[in-house]
Amino acid sequence: MKLTSIRARLLFGSVGVLCAGFIVLMVIAGAQISSAARADFEYRLQNEIQLIAQGIRSELRQDDRLTDDEQAALIAEYEGRTHGEITLYTLDMDGGSPRRWQWGGGPRRSFRDAPEMETALRGDTIVVERNNEQGNPALYTAAGINSQPPVLVQLSVPLANLQTVIFERWALLWLLFGAVLVAAVIASVLLARSIIRPLTALKQSAHQLAAGDFSSRVEYTRDDEIGEVAHAFNEMAHQVESMLEEQRAFAANTSHELRTPLTTIRLRSEALRYEEGVDAGTLKQYISEIDDEAQRMGTLIEDLTVLARFDAGRAELGSDAIDFALLAASLQRRIQPHADAKRIGLVVNVPAGLPPVRASLNHLTVVFRNLLDNAIKYTPEGGVVTWTARTEDGGICSIISDTGRGVEPEQIPKLFERFYRVDKARSREIPGSGLGLAIVKSIIDAYGATIRIESAGKDRGTAVTVWWKGQTNGL
Structure with missing residues (x-):
C-alpha cells in the first residue's frame, strides 16, 4: 500500500x-x-x-x-x-x-x-x-x-x-484505547475499501475505454458522491461511444454521398472521353448531368463545412437587426416557383411590425429555407404549406406546417441526425443529403433559440415550431 x-x-x-x-x-x-x-x-x-x-x-x-x-x-x-x-x-x-x-x-x-x-x-x-x-x-x-x-x-x-x-485504572483506560484504536483501524479499512473498490472499477473501465472498448461501463448501486461519479463516467462513456458511432456513420454517409455524384461524373466523363460519335443531344445531356452532380456535391461540401464550423464553435454569429416580415417575403419569392411547380399552395402569414431579432441574415435564411424546402419536398401535389409568425414570450414564434407525409412519433427525435432520411427507400426520388435539419439545429442551438417538430403520424402532416429571442434580450 x-x-x-x-x-x-x-x-x-x-x-x-x-x-x-x-x-x-x-x-x-x-x-x-x-x-x-x-x-x-x-x-x-x-x-x-x-x-x-x-x-x-x-x-x-x-x-x-x-x-x-x-x-x-x-x-x-x-x-x-x-x-x-x-x-x-x-x-x-x-x-x-x-x-x-x-x-x-x-x-x-x-x-x-x-x-x-x-x-x-x-x-x-x-x-x-x-x-x-x-x-x-x-x-x-x-x-x-x-x-x-x-x-x-x-x-x-x-x-x-x-x-x-491507579495502575489498574490506567490499564483499563489503555485497554479501552486499544479497543477503540482497533475498531477505528477496522472501520477505516472498511471505509477505505468501500471507497477504493468503486474507484478501482472506475480505473479499470477507464483503461478499457482508453484501449478502445467504448462499451465498458461501471456497475454501481450506491446513491452517494461516488455513485454520482460512476454515473457521470457512464454518461461520458455513452457520449463518447455515441459520438464515435456518429462520426463513423457520418464518415460512411459522407463517403456514400460523395461517391454517388463522383461515380456519375466519372461515368459521363469517360463516355465523353472514350466514346466516339456521341451525338449532340447525348453530349448535352451528359454535360448537364455532370453539372448537376457537381452542383450537388458542392452543396454537400458547403453543408458539411457549415456543420463543421458550428461543431467546432468557430462559426461567427451575426448581430444584425433582422426584420422578420422582410425575411419571410424574400424567402417566399425564392420558393414560390418551386411550390408552383409541384402545385403546392404556399401561404405566408407573417405580419409587419414584429420585433426584430439580432442574427446573421444568412443564418436565418439557411434555417427557414431548409424548413420550407423540406415542407415542400414531403408534401404531395395539391397540398398546402403554411408559414405563420407571432410574438410570444418576448420573442418571435414561427410555425411552418404542411399537409404532407407526416412522421411517425418514434422517428421525430432522429430527424436532427445527420444523413437521416425518414423514407430511405425513396431517398433517391426526393432530393437532398439529409443534412438540412442537422444544420438548422446547429444554428438554432448556437443562437439560443428552440425548435420543435410535431406530427400526428404518417400522411397527417408536420408542424415545425421555431422560437427566437427578441432584440431586447439579444441573441
Whole structure:
C-alpha cells in the first residue's frame, strides 16, 4: 500500500486524528483518574480504620484481658483485610507520652510527627503520606477507641497499594484505547475499501475505454458522491461511444454521398472521353448531368463545412437587426416557383411590425429555407404549406406546417441526425443529403433559440415550431 494512496491517507489520517485526540483525552482524564483514585483510596482507608476501631472496641468490652495470642490473631485478621500494618497505642493516665500498646508494656512514643494520631485524639480521622520505619512511602490513618485506658489504633498501608489501584485504572483506560484504536483501524479499512473498490472499477473501465472498448461501463448501486461519479463516467462513456458511432456513420454517409455524384461524373466523363460519335443531344445531356452532380456535391461540401464550423464553435454569429416580415417575403419569392411547380399552395402569414431579432441574415435564411424546402419536398401535389409568425414570450414564434407525409412519433427525435432520411427507400426520388435539419439545429442551438417538430403520424402532416429571442434580450 503506497503512503500516497487514498487508502493509506484515510487510514493514517483517521487513526492519527483519533490517537491524538485520545492521547489528549487520556492526559486530562488520567490526571483526574489518579486524583479520584487517591481520594477514593483515602476515603476507604478512613472507613476501614473506623470499622477496625469499632471491632476492637467490641472485643475489649467483651473481655478486657485478651491473651497475647488473641490480640495477635485479632490484629492479623484486620491486617489481612486491609493489606496494611495495624498498631495499637495506649495513653498514660498520668499525663506522660503515649506508648505503643504491647499488652505487656513497651516504649513510649511521641505523636509530634504523626498528624493522624493528633487528629485521632480529637475524635477525627485524616490520611497522611510519609515514609514508614523501613523508609518506604506509606499512607497513615488512625482512630480512637473509647476505653480505659484510652487506646488509639493506627493503620499503615504501603503507597504501592494505591499505585497498584491507579495502575489498574490506567490499564483499563489503555485497554479501552486499544479497543477503540482497533475498531477505528477496522472501520477505516472498511471505509477505505468501500471507497477504493468503486474507484478501482472506475480505473479499470477507464483503461478499457482508453484501449478502445467504448462499451465498458461501471456497475454501481450506491446513491452517494461516488455513485454520482460512476454515473457521470457512464454518461461520458455513452457520449463518447455515441459520438464515435456518429462520426463513423457520418464518415460512411459522407463517403456514400460523395461517391454517388463522383461515380456519375466519372461515368459521363469517360463516355465523353472514350466514346466516339456521341451525338449532340447525348453530349448535352451528359454535360448537364455532370453539372448537376457537381452542383450537388458542392452543396454537400458547403453543408458539411457549415456543420463543421458550428461543431467546432468557430462559426461567427451575426448581430444584425433582422426584420422578420422582410425575411419571410424574400424567402417566399425564392420558393414560390418551386411550390408552383409541384402545385403546392404556399401561404405566408407573417405580419409587419414584429420585433426584430439580432442574427446573421444568412443564418436565418439557411434555417427557414431548409424548413420550407423540406415542407415542400414531403408534401404531395395539391397540398398546402403554411408559414405563420407571432410574438410570444418576448420573442418571435414561427410555425411552418404542411399537409404532407407526416412522421411517425418514434422517428421525430432522429430527424436532427445527420444523413437521416425518414423514407430511405425513396431517398433517391426526393432530393437532398439529409443534412438540412442537422444544420438548422446547429444554428438554432448556437443562437439560443428552440425548435420543435410535431406530427400526428404518417400522411397527417408536420408542424415545425421555431422560437427566437427578441432584440431586447439579444441573441
